[in-house]
Amino acid sequence: MIRRVVSAAFASLLLLGSALAQQPASAPVAPPATPSSAVPKLSDAEMEQFLLKARVTKTRGASKGVTGSLRATLTDGKLTHDAHIQTIDEHLQQFAGSNGGVEFDFRDSWTFNLAAYKIDRLIGLNLVPVSVARRHDYKEAAFTWWLDDVMMDEQERLKRKEQRKPDLPAEPPDTEVWNQQMQTVRLFDQLIANIDRNLGNLMITKDWRVWPIDHTRAFRTNRQLKTPANVTRIDRGVLERMKTLDRETLRKETGRYLTTFQIDALLARRDAIVKRIDDLGPAALFDRHGW
Secondary structure, eight states, X not given: OOXXXXXXXXXXXXXXXXXXXXXXTTOOOOOOOOOGGGOOOOOHHHHHHHHHHSEEEEEEEOSSOSSOOEEEEEEOSSOEEEEEEEOOEEEEEEEEOTXXXXXXXXXXXXXXXXXXXXXXXHTTOOOSOOEEEEEETTEEEEEEEOOSSEEEEHHHHHHHHHHTOTTSOOSOSOHHHHHHHHHHHHHHHHHTTOSOOOGGGEEEETTOOEEEOOOTTOOOOXXXXXXXXXXXXXXXXXXXXXXXXXXXXXXXXXTTTSOHHHHXXXXXXXXXXXXXXXXXXXXXXXXXXXX
């Protein structure tokens, strides 16, 4: 159905989905989005509850991406914040990629965003934005916390680097911290078999934190690493937590989103990562700091 939202200057019809009831003309307008500087510091659990319970007030197309994802504004009456909604769930026997390659048993699914978030937290990365499963317009979807204070993506950073304009920052203030983050993202993509990492889904916030987003094409069933050379260094704590991953834990945390075959493949890739780090020796270990 159509929900009517009336402002003091005009009335417009906004399609919010057939599950929403039509509101009377006197219904209050949702408060404006909270400026990023005013967003309170929330725990993962608090973000999850907001994403699960807050009311969707409007949606519009996300600026990037090819899967028809949405940017939505949500409010719980106290906080107003945006979320990224993805409902894509495709399963194809054969898929021809833009690079000319062919993938069999292709899957592109919102569920993998949830699995990536869960595994990220299990091994203590804290790189992947909070994400929950929630219905939108009668479809199951991933609702992911919209990042605050985004400065640019990696594609824009490299463009700025080429332009060499002093008013457009392109170099991180701490090269070691930057390298640690990028090395960790590359390693994580090998762990979860993400075939769709690109410059446009590596977001950079104003504090020069790197945030990998959009994992709908992860969790392939290859047991070997696609690009072993991308496994170069790892935080000691992350390595130890990664070693403790087991089938039972992964089934408990990700069983709704991953098959047993996908979980077993992930554990095999984990073993390959651990072996490669062991082969690289002590120089491959670092103690995370500054991020």
